[in-house]
Amino acid sequence: MRYSGFRVIKEALTGHKGWKPVWRDPEPKAHYDIVVIGGGGHGLATAHYLSKVYGHRNVAVVEKGWIGGGNVGRNTTIVRSNYMLDGNEPFYEFSMKLWEGLEQDLNYNAMMSQRGILNLFHTDGQRDAYTRRGNAMILHGADAELLDADQVRKEHPYLNFDDARFPIKGGLAQRRGGTARHDAVAWGFARSADSHGVDIIQNCEVTGLRIENGKCLGVETSKGFIGANKVGCAVAGNSGRVMNMAGMRLPIESHVLQAFVSEGLKPVLPSVITYGAGHFYVSQSDKGGLVFGGDIDGYNTYAQRGNLPVVEDVCEGGVSLMPMIGRSRLLRMWGGVMDMSMDGSPIIDRTPVEGLYFNGGWCYGGFKATPASGYCFAHLLAQDEPHSTATAYRFDRFRTGRMIDEKGVGNQPNLH
Amino acid sequence: MIINHPLLGPRDASEFTYLGDASLINRPDWQAEDAAEAFYEYGYLRDNPAGEHQELWYHEAGDRSWLVVTRDTTTHEISKVELARDVARARGRSK
Structure with a gap:
């Protein structure tokens, strides 16, 4: 059919x-x-x-x-x-x-959405590394675009640009990236x-x-x-x-990675964003929930659940990057088991x-x-x-x- | 997870960093005939069991001791905690 x-x-x-x-x-x-x-x-x-x-x-x-x-x-x-x-x-x-x-x-409708992904950088060294990565991507036929802080600010004005410790200096964007259901x-x-x-x-x-x-x-x-x-x-x-x-x-070792969804919000995030100073990545689902995650828990496990220190670390990363999400409530969190290779x-x-x-x-x-x-x-x-x-x-x-x-x-x- | 440190009592796992399988204590003999193969297996291959697992944890935010923790990887239940020093000596290392 x-x-x-x-x-x-x-x-x-x-x-x-x-x-x-x-x-x-x-x-x-x-x-x-x-x-x-x-x-x-x-x-x-x-x-x-x-x-x-x-x-x-x-x-x-x-x-x-x-x-x-x-x-x-x-x-x-x-x-x-x-x-x-x-x-x-x-x-x-x-x-x-x-x-x-x-x-x-x-x-089949996989809800493929090329909303773009933006990897933020916060230091000069990180800018150099991202420039190199972007060039490598272009050489292999992918798309990459290096944005300075003003360009990022135009697209994402809600980010914490002038953080004393980790100011946002710019980002590496891949416009063809995005999310799928x-x-x-x-x-x-x-x-x-x-x-x-x-x-x-x-x-x-x-x-x-x-x-x-x-x-x-x-x-x-x-x-x-x-x-x-x-x-x-x-x-x-x-x-x-x-x-x-x-x-x-x-x-290979098996490790657990946790993921999180907030309650549904009005559209606030136009693309996928990753934090360069902590481990945090986030996008907004079509239902409005912020879908985010961070590091693996870090020990061998086959249990599909993690522990609280990583929950705290992920949420700290998120709030330091985009303080506006500090008042949204967590709806669900879960874990999945990963093959972590050497x-x-x-x-x-x-x-x-x-x-x-x-x-x-x-x-x-x-x-x-x-x-x-x-x-x-x-x-x-x-x-x-x-x-x-x-x-x-x-x-x-x-x-x-x-x-x-x-x-x-x-x-x-x-x-x- | 709470790790019951043999010297300090119960400590939160967030005070520790994790290295991996406690078989890492058994470093191969670098002068053996099969040293290259033995180090490949030592460095890269793991049993990765679902169930009881002996593993090395380092008390980084504490007394900086290395521990061998026996933990179930399907439930996170910890059944035994030893000083890595004692385990290594019992296996005939550091002599």
Whole structure:
């Protein structure tokens, strides 16, 4: 069923009786060409591109809970491609371009809003660093614009410009960045994959990987064994648990990131804004709530909840940047579990087990990567070689010293 | 989280900074034949368990001692706190 304006009018005139569930609820078959573990954004995107671009229809996505219930439904919805390093920027710019055409590709309203993102800087050194990053982005075909304090003031007069300790000196803007409705992204990918024949199997937990003679034959699940020629694992947050079933230790720790929403306000924030002197990023949802977050809690955890010191730190950052939000009340806060990798960058690669492929280590930047991650993982699964924009995301980069460390803090996952 | 410091009693976790898995105490022998491989695993690979986890915490805003905290990563419940010094010596280090 395609969505269109005509369809909406027709349904409105006939009592909305024509809408149907947009994906099936199939029982697993005994064998698939490709099984993707994890029905989150990345797993569903992988299934979409596998079926639509690479022509693989005999594909299943197995999900422990319900689709859209994990990190794809927990993030702060920001989309951007403002990275600096060679291994990263082409990939994220590829993702940005996929975002720009996503709704047409999926025939689904993902509420993609290119309202722009602004990274503020507060010192001369930070201006130099942002200038360099902006130039790197432009060299890779992305857009970047360096604003001085007056230009920022014109667009965002409510910011705390003349703070004694951290005055705002300007910002690096990416106008094509913005936000997308995170749930709709999961639903749109699921609907499209399903319509191309992919089986989306919910409430089906993977309990083991059947590996014989170094080859992966399929997955043991709570709904029985499902055979597969190839198995792709896209369960970021729980990568350590699933890959442990294959006897692998990963360059990853699991950490919790908290996110927050205020009560609904009238429109006050025209774009996404990040604070350069503390860790705080914020946008305003279409419902009016301020959606914001900050640092991870910083210790290993699989609990989807955090602790109060980080709540305090995030709120302090927000109030020092934009004092006007000091009187808005917090509506909800929650946590999601992140794969924090050893260099802050992801992994899309084969594993030592034949037929087993891995996608993870997204730290807390996985949402913006969703379309390209799915595209590149589908490419790897279909063609057995990395996509041209994801060649650096290898397991062995840690062994060979080819880390992609945007922040330059080394192998300390809680600092990335 | 409250960490029950062996010398100072219960202290708020915000006084500490977190390093990671307590296996970091077991630094490999740099002169061994397989030192490169051992240091790769030591530096980059982690067990990352869901459940009981032994980890290093540094009492930065306190007495600056290193602790080995045994904590459940699914509930945040802390079952044991030791001085890292004692753990390391028990494992035969610093001799």
